[in-house]
Amino acid sequence: MGLEKIYIKDINLVNNKLKKLRKEDILVVSDFDKTLTRLMYNGERHITVIAQIRDGNYLGDDYSKKAYGLYNKYCVLENDTSIPFKEREKKMKEWWTKHIKLLVESGLSKKVIDDVNSKSKIKLRMGAAEFLYQLNNHDVPVLIISSGVGDMIKYILKNNEILYNNIYIYSNFLEYDENGKVIGYKNKEVVHTLSKSKIEIPDKEFLEKIKHKKQIILLGDMLSDLRMKDSLEYTDILTIGFLNEDIHDKLQEYMDSYDVVIVNDGSFNKVLEIFSKIK
Numbered sequence: 001m002g003l004e005k006i007y008i009k010d011i012n013l014v015n016n017k018l019k020k021l022r023k024e025d026i027l028v029v030s031d032f033d034k035t036l037t038r039l040m041y042n043g044e045r046h047i048t049v050i051a052q053i054r055d056g057n058y059l060g061d062d063y064s065k066k067a068y069g070l071y072n073k074y075c076v077l078e079n080d081t082s083i084p085f086k087e088r089e090k091k092m093k094e095w096w097t098k099h100i101k102l103l104v105e106s107g108l109s110k111k112v113i114d115d116v117n118s119k120s121k122i123k124l125r126m127g128a129a130e131f132l133y134q135l136n137n138h139d140v141p142v143l144i145i146s147s148g149v150g151d152m153i154k155y156i157l158k159n160n161e162i163l164y165n166n167i168y169i170y171s172n173f174l175e176y177d178e179n180g181k182v183i184g185y186k187n188k189e190v191v192h193t194l195s196k197s198k199i200e201i202p203d204k205e206f207l208e209k210i211k212h213k214k215q216i217i218l219l220g221d222m223l224s225d226l227r228m229k230d231s232l233e234y235t236d237i238l239t240i241g242f243l244n245e246d247i248h249d250k251l252q253e254y255m256d257s258y259d260v261v262i263v264n265d266g267s268f269n270k271v272l273e274i275f276s277k278i279k
Contacts, residue, residue, distance in 0.1 A: 017236060021238065025213055028135055028143070030144050037122050053103075058116070067099065074091055100190065139166065151173060197231060215235060218237060
């Protein structure tokens with residue numbers, strides 16, 4: 001995908017933000033897919049757990065056909081900014097809700113999830129594990145907000161030995177019956193790509209941990225990921241965006257939106273450098 005490049009529209013603004021940030025006051029808020037993970041690995045594109053279930057034909061041809069039908073109908077709406085945001089948000093909720101219903105009807109089970117996990121080709125970005133290690137060392141809480149499957153995120157972090165106690169995952173966790181069959185999501189509200197501004201963390205221990213953290217470092221790969229901050233109270237924020245594709249067309253918009261933009265499926269080297277400069 002070419003050499004990693006870093007773009008900063010206003011270096012003075014970023015430097016001034018860095019002067020204000022203090023490690024003891026920071027909460028890191030991050031997306032997961034294509035933010036903490038790579039887009040490409042060994043020439044293969046990152047695919048989500050749902051895509052792995054669909055393309056691996058775990059649930060049969062009928063499921064795959066219907067899942068592709070939903071994808072083709074709703075995916076084009078996801079980033080179509082000509083459609084009002086609230087309308088797109090409604091459509092994404094519709095998509096995720098229909099899809100979990102389809103998964104349940106098609107017989108998704110813990111056995112399938114475990115098999116997908118064991119064969120997963122999802123890889124963390126270079127330096128992402130080190131970043132999470134540093135955050136844990138400095139007792140900086142991490143809030144991962146993902147529209148993916150929380151079970152998978154937990155598995156990947158655990159498999160890389162970085163599922164630290166300072167990390168809280170706000171995502172779609174699967175609920176199973178006594179036979180290991182999926183019966184839906186555990187969370188009350190489905191988490192989709194455009195609902196990240198409406199999070200309600202039920203974990204009182206984590207809420208206690210972050211209640212005095214009024215400075216945010218936000219990491220995302222979509223412009224909508226910037227909305228992850230909307231449910232949080234903060235005084236200072238530094239935003240870092242990963243622009244993986246369509247760089248020529250999207251770079252200016254990303255630079256206008258994120259403080260720092262890392263392109264070409266880049267590493268966490270710049271993020272680590274930024275964190276090292278924080279007092």
